[in-house]
Amino acid sequence: MTVDDRFSQDFREERGDRPLGIRNEIVTGPVADWATDFSHLEPEWAADPYPIQDDLRQRCPIAHTDRFGGGWLPTRYEDVAGIAYDTDRFSSRSVIMSNFRPPRDLAPIGAAPPISSDPPFHRDARKLLLPAFTKTAVGRREQATREFCHSLIDELEGRPVVDAARDYAQHIPVRVIADMLGFPPEDGPQFREFVENTLEGVNLPPEERIPRLDQLFDYLYVQIRDHVDNPRDDLTTYLINAELYGHRLEASHVAGTMSLLLIAGIDTTWSAIGASLWHLAKTPADRERLVAEPALLPTAVEELLRVYAPVTMARLVKDDMNWRGVDMKADDWVLLSFPAANRDPAQFDRAGKVVIDREENRHAAFGLGIHRCVGSHLARMELRVALEVWLERLPVFGLDDPSAVTWAAGQVRGPRTLPLRIG
Template identity: 80%
Template sequence: MGVDDRFVRDFGQDDGEEPGGTRNEIITGPVSDWATDFSHLEPEWAADPYPIMEDLRGRCPIAHTGRFGGGWLPTRYADVAAIAYDTERFSSRSIIMSNFRPPRELAPVGSTPPISSDPPFHHDARRLLLPAFTKSAVAKREEAARAMCHSLIDDLRGQEVVDAARDYAQHIPRRVIADMLGFPQEDGPRFRRFIENVLEGVNLPAEERTARMDELFDYLLVQIRAHLDQPRDDLTTYLINAELYGRKLESSHVAGTMALLLIAGIDTTWSAIGASLWHLARTPADRERLVAEPGLLPTAMEEFLRAYAPVTMARLVKEDMSWNGVDMRADDWVLLSFPAGNRDPGQFERAGEVVIDREVNRHAAFGLGIHRCVGSHLARMELRVALEVWLERIPEFTLADPAAVTWSTGQVRGPRTLPVRVTSP
């Protein structure tokens, strides 16, 4: 079963130059002015982007950069929402901002459908995935997820300081997604490497990035072939057998969707769980209240998603235009910062605070518009179960060293090291 190279190109690995980008151009380095030279790959953005967002929202709500071949960063909720819903003027054919643009010919299918698909194809590609992510389908996975969380905490026994990101948060979605796709659980460390290559390695030289992406693609081909030889009841076999418009999916569609589920399905939830635990470790009043009032957790969880939304998505401008006072060029990037929108005081009261009993909370952590996260029910279940089990087993924990906490760079932000001092689990 062959797979073409469209997935690789979607992540900026085309061998030719594309409009607005230059191969091997360095896109990181000190920012001169966040309003005119922003870069979400800088360490200060990873460490704490919210003051930067707040400053931009007040003086330059749609920031610009010449990096990445040119791009824009709206910071108001209304602007983020308007672009997310506007599929006529903004394309989703690439959702990772880098030096390279995939060819326009990839639209409307894109290389990682449905997230990289434009209408009308997007609707049909998304519909294929819906049965696997309904509330009822997700509910069937909760018991196993809960047992897994308990097992992970069992493994922490006797340790005074544990890394809540490395030893707990990352394993939960990793194991759930591996089970859904029918991938070997022992391949978990490889999944982390794939995630880092795709989302945090956009400034690597093109040749090195291509080699790293080939590693992911080769892995997916091995899994596809194994499922062709031995079909089983999982999402990979489902995709192999699925039909669209009266014929089976293109091999690139199957591999691209598998890559999307593997990368996005793990990293976003890992980040959300880690950020929630980070908040509780540094905010004793909220931690103590949730331990005393476990029924408040679903509400608090939505507030963690709002305040620490992990995901930023990219779009590409389709044609030259003036949009809300700025002149956008065809193939300019636009970063849809859902974290910035979720901190907009024009949309939320006390937007900069974490209010764990916030009752009205229409946040955009799972995106807006046609690309709203298809796996939101699964992510919510994993986050809720992860926090329930942790708070049940480890009700007292604090940051062991606030300076030792590190955050991922790029378009998915979450703790990567999170040392916490715990009571005996």
């Protein structure tokens, strides 16, 4: 099969013969009791999930819900880690908890390898990506990232109030990922729409959600075909030509991995940058110290990642079982809340407090186990550079209206609007 043959079929046709999986009714609305009826899509969770998680950790460390067809929410570090490392009993074939489950025959590859892959396929799919995300490879992108951050600040100069989420944080990972994949930088608004459809549209009926996801894959196939016709030195061309087990990657594998890089590579870093600026805006002592001691920033970045970890990942229970005292059923969801794990007092001293000079910090912001984020070096670089440039250019800032800050709902939490007063 030639490269052109692999990408001659429309992705929707390729998926068309697959069942949608187990479908569930839409369940939204106020939560009666977070221990027995949790929902990560409710506004109070988006606004401030930490008191809810702290309460659950004390009285019901593994919460349950009947929503989404049934699911579990562990809040202790040891339970989150236990599930993350247990690939025998928990599957990653879907990492986004929604109102339908993909069919079991998607395993072990999944729709977005390697994040959706189970062993043994996962290891080999992940190895394909490692060269693009080494410290050395990421280091080559730092100067361009820094220059782009400065250009964004240039556009903000003279404005007394700026939206640091919309006008700064979201643009940085969009540009970095577009450069890595060889996508047109002017397509950034489409990327943000893809992110929202994928991560914040999980409660839509499948007949609405699937077409929205198809828009993403339609776009990816246009880019893939362009790279087939015009190869260049980027990650898309690399994936098109990559081999696994002696064969070129399937078209669905290439597109699925690109969707992972586009969605996860943008929203997680966008959220981390925004949450960090939100913290510094409301905590003058930390902001002033980092302005005075810029060498402390790499240490502070780790602490900001711990306390405001943006990502929660899902797993699916493989078979009926009793797990640490709770009766889990096959195809139950499990939400691995890395933010809750990072605030567990049994794991971290002063767990709920931001300590920007914390020296020992084995946080789980990038996940645990075999699915630990392959792009962690890239995310750290983007977050550090974004904060360095902001603090250098705009060292005095605060929240303009704390009540105007809004946060994304779902499994990646970060500010969506963040009005800051400059000076």
